[in-house]
Amino acid sequence: MKRSVAHLVIMCFIVSFTNGETKTVRSNSDGSEAWGYAEVRPKAHMFWWHYKSPYRVEDPSKPWPIILWLQGGPGASGVGIGNFQEVGPLDTFLKPRNSTWLKKADLLFVDSPVGSGYSFVEEKNLYVKSDEEAAKDLTTLLQQLFDKNKSLNQSPLFIVAESYGGKIAVKLGLSVFDSVQSGKLKLHLGGVILGDSWISPEDFVLSWGPLLNYVSRLDYKGLDLSNSLAEKIKKQIKNGKFMEATETWMELESMISSNSNSVDFYNFLLDSGMDPLSLTTSEEISRKENRILKKYSRYLNDLTSLSDVDEGDLDTLMNGVIKKKLKIIPKDLVWGNNSSDVFTAMEADFMRPTTEDVDELLAKGIDVTIYNGQLDVICSTSGTEAWVHKLKWEGLKEFKNMKREALYCGNDRATRGFTKSYKNLHFYWILGAGHFVPVDEPCVALKMVGEITKSPPKL
Structure with a gap:
């Protein structure tokens, strides 16, 4: 099947495995990292990488949180994209990222579903075929990592997903909840966080034409064509013809x-092709550079002394320096940013x-x-609002009637977004951001994560 330009872009600790899988550990102190493979099913191997935050605060009243990052696709690599291009400690030039989410939580990246990134299957018929199967594999991974490790299972786990990863995240949230209730999994679920997530494809495709027409990227002819194909997709989904709907989705794109x-x-x-994710996502490091470098020295190791990083290219990085660092990736495995x-x-x-x-x-x-990012198309804010307003949740009416609060960053009083919450539903509108x-918008995103995870402040 031809790969579409909008395949949706769609986490690691010291633990002993009982199934023969490999793990590697760097240090036991704050700022340590660990990685390894977990055999989630026979011949299906999921790669994970955990960073313990150098900003970690040991506060029994507010345990330090852990973020499990799920990428999209399906088939994109969280260990690569989410880690080096979005929220991990280093960018694709192996420079410290000022806006890393390690400031608010430990980070656990995974390559999921199996077959993505460094994860692999020994037989092609072992690829998962549904979000539910993907969530089951991830639950198995969490059981292997958390059940015998008190420093993990006493911290709240937040499942953070981007793009298609959101569909898997909601299935995983339910699977984790049920596994905890039945005693099969030892952890505390802090919440599920859906970032620009592909929850309701129907609502998103119906939003594309009107949105692009309103911002002058489609004329009325383009609007009519878009609406016509979107209605066709809506009908196909209603009739359970999901394969046909995927084909029409490609036609619409x-x-x-x-x-x-x-x-x-x-x-x-x-x-197309100008997306900022293809550029370096690091922030300029000024007078704080020495302090930041010291905090991340354990992650850097000897990476910056190696010379095969080709101008921040992620494929080159993952198949070169990072593969050498990890040491356990099969020699014949070629990392790809989307499978x-x-x-x-x-x-x-x-x-x-x-x-x-x-x-x-x-x-x-x-x-x-x-x-949700204001400038996103694939998972547009209007599409997200549409599916949220269809929820049958008892608090929806009160949520819709609530007034939003403005979001700012530091001393800058420019409006960066809006937010509102009612009971256990929370929504953030992020201005100036795409998918x-x-x-x-790294500043407001980091502030948002701190609010969601309720990270204890650094003393």
Whole structure:
């Protein structure tokens, strides 16, 4: 199947494995890291990488949180993209990232579903075919990592997902909840965080034409064509024809690209190929550079002395320096930032909505946070609001009637976004950001994560 330009872009600790899988550890102190493989099913190997924050605060009243980062795709690499291009300690030039989410939590990156990034299967029929199967594998991973490790299972785990990863995250949230309730998993679920997430494909495709017409990237002819294909997708989804809906989705994307002079589906202010995620996501390090370098010295190790980093190219980095550092990646495995094999295996589930699962999370009392970038197309804010307003959750009416609060960064009083919360539903509107909120608006994204995880302040 031809890969679409908008395949959605869609986490690690010291632990002993009993299934023969490999793990590597760097130091036991704050700022340590560990990584390894977990055999989540026979011949299906999931790679994980955990960073223990150098900002960690030991406060029994407010335990230091852990963020499990799920990338999109399906088939994109959280160990690569989320780690080096979005929220990890280092950027693709192996320079410290000022806006790393390690300032608010430990970070646990995984390459999921198996077949993504450094994860692999020994036989191709072992790829997962549904979000539910992907969530089951992740639950198995969490059981192996958390159950026998008190420093992990006593900290709240926040499942943070971007793009298609959101569909898997809601399934994982329910799976974790059930596994904890039944005693099969020892951890405290802090909440599920959905960033620009592909929860309701129908609502998103219906939003594309009106949004792009309103911002002048489509004319009325393009709007009519977009609406016509979106309605076709809506009907296909209603009739359970999800494979056909995926094919029509591709047709719709192609039509929009042709009629908008290749608008970037991740940011409507840009043309395709101009997305900021392809650029370095590091912030300029000024007078704080020495202090930051010291904090991340354990992560840097001897990486910066190696010379095969090609101008921040992620593929070169992951298949070169990082693969050498990790030492346990199979020699014949080539890291890729999105696996077409994984996407193809999950094609029948791609357009299936998971709105009802969000309702179930809320009904169980699990905290659900939604954040969305103002400039995103693929998972537009208007599409996200549309599926949220369809929820059957008992608090929805009160949530909709609440007034939003403005978001700022530091002493800057420019409005960076808005937020509102009612009971266990929270929504963040992030201004000036596209699909990749932590890249486009790192300051407000970091502030948001601190509010969600309730990270104890550094003393």
